[in-house]
Amino acid sequence: MAEIDSGGGGGKKKGPKKQSTKVDMTPMVDLAFLLITFFMLTTTFNKPQTMEVNMPDKNNEDKTIKLNFKRALTIIMGKGDRVYFYQGIEDPKVSITDYSDGGLRKLLLDKKKEIRQTTGKDMFVVIKATDASNYKNVVDVLDEMAITGAPTYALADITPADLQLLKKNGLE
Amino acid sequence: MGKVKIPRKSVSLDMTAMCDMAFLLLNFFILTAKFKAEEPVNVETPGSISELKLPDIGVMTITVDKDNRVFFGVEGQFLRKEMLKLFAGQYKIGYTPKEEQEFMLLSTFGVPATELRGILNLENAERNKPGLQKGIPIDSADNQLRDWIAQARYADKVVAAQKGETAKGLRIAIRGDAQTNYPTIRRVITTLQDQNINKFNLITNLEGVPVLPK
Numbered sequence: 037m038a039e040i041d042s043g044g045g046g047g048k049k050k051g052p053k054k055q056s057t058k059v060d061m062t063p064m065v066d067l068a069f070l071l072i073t074f075f076m077l078t079t080t081f082n083k084p085q086t087m088e089v090n091m092p093d094k095n096n097e098d099k100t101i102k103l104n105f106k107r108a109l110t111i112i113m114g115k116g117d118r119v120y121f122y123q124g125i126e127d128p129k130v131s132i133t134d135y136s137d138g139g140l141r142k143l144l145l146d147k148k149k150e151i152r153q154t155t156g157k158d159m160f161v162v163i164k165a166t167d168a169s170n171y172k173n174v175v176d177v178l179d180e181m182a183i184t185g186a187p188t189y190a191l192a193d194i195t196p197a198d199l200q201l202l203k204k205n206g207l208e
Numbered sequence: 209m210g211k212v213k214i215p216r217k218s219v220s221l222d223m224t225a226m227c228d229m230a231f232l233l234l235n236f237f238i239l240t241a242k243f244k245a246e247e248p249v250n251v252e253t254p255g256s257i258s259e260l261k262l263p264d265i266g267v268m269t270i271t272v273d274k275d276n277r278v279f280f281g282v283e284g285q286f287l288r289k290e291m292l293k294l295f296a297g298q299y300k301i302g303y304t305p306k307e308e309q310e311f312m313l314l315s316t317f318g319v320p321a322t323e324l325r326g327i328l329n330l331e332n333a334e335r336n337k338p339g340l341q342k343g344i345p346i347d348s349a350d351n352q353l354r355d356w357i358a359q360a361r362y363a364d365k366v367v368a369a370q371k372g373e374t375a376k377g378l379r380i381a382i383r384g385d386a387q388t389n390y391p392t393i394r395r396v397i398t399t400l401q402d403q404n405i406n407k408f409n410l411i412t413n414l415e416g417v418p419v420l421p422k
Binding site: 062 | 223226230234238241256257261262264381384387390393394397400406410412414417
């Protein structure tokens with residue numbers, strides 16, 4: 037057996053000196069808790085956040101939604117973080133706004149209330165993106181829908197008619 | 209008055225129990241921790257208020273970076289192996305067992321079918337050099353992303369059948385860079401919709417929930 041002689045030189049020479057087996061564990065416990073904290077935080081913060089998207093079924097034509105066009109609010113994402121919107125479909129007036137709190141969010145909240153009052157039904161938002169917009173714009177708009185609690189919305193492809201409408205209004 | 213003698217008590221306490229517990233927890237967290245795999249691409253996702261967490265297993269991730277390159281990855285090593293076999297069968301490419309082994313460890317890749325072998329025979333550090341992987345083709349003429357997704361879903365069923373379970377289905381997550389063009393994202397979404405996948409997740413950063421005006 038290996039022995040470590042740590043007895044003080046001299047002194048009593050009667051038999052081996054009894055030593056305490058206790059070790060100061062404070063630094064070890066400190067380190068252990070530090071590592072626990074580290075691993076706990078990294079495991080829980082590593083999981084990415086997600087947003088769930090449901091797209092309408094392309095193949096199911098029977099389910100095409102027929103709705104009163106007065107309830108429809110169309111949002112078009114344009115170039116350079118611009119947002120165009122119009123209400124209804126017959127000869128609509130296209131206006132312009134942006135992604136800020138006072139822009140799109142206020143618009144959605146106002147329109148939600150207005151459409152509820154005039155038609156007695158919920159607003160329906162159609163979201164369309166031009167080729168000049170980017171992914172952040174799409175996520176921002178979907179996020180605004182969640183923030184303002186828009187009852188129904190759908191992501192749709194942009195049509196040539198929409199592009200023409202933008203051109204006619206001198207936008208894009 | 210006589211002096212009252214207070215017996216001196218030791219301030220050191222027995223930390224053995226606490227230490228035991230601390231190390232037990234430490235072991236648990238070390239073993240459950242999943243380290244972030246090295247990825248060939250850097251993506252900055254946009255923020256949203258959604259707090260939904262992505263599950264650890266049964267997820268395929270489609271990554272789109274700001275140069276509109278598309279990368280694909282799926283969780284589960286056996287699933288990857290099965291997926292590669294199915295894909296190789298479809299494209300008539302034979303992979304050696306060593307290449308299959310490499311592919312099992314590949315969490316994300318973004319190369320056309322013809323260049324996959326070259327990537328598999330590289331060292332890990334070289335493989336993830338920025339700009340080396342050109343992205344998976346997603347044109348309507350040559351949509352390899354569609355084939356990867358289809359084979360991954362099929363492989364999921366095969367792997368589940370081998371274990372004697374029923375497949376739970378793979379969840380699809382799109383991890384796009386904030387600056388990605390919309391047309392690329394639309395092509396990815398169309399690819400999904402063409403296979404009747406109408407429900408998917410977008411990976412975002414967490415943002416604070418704003419206070420709405422009354």
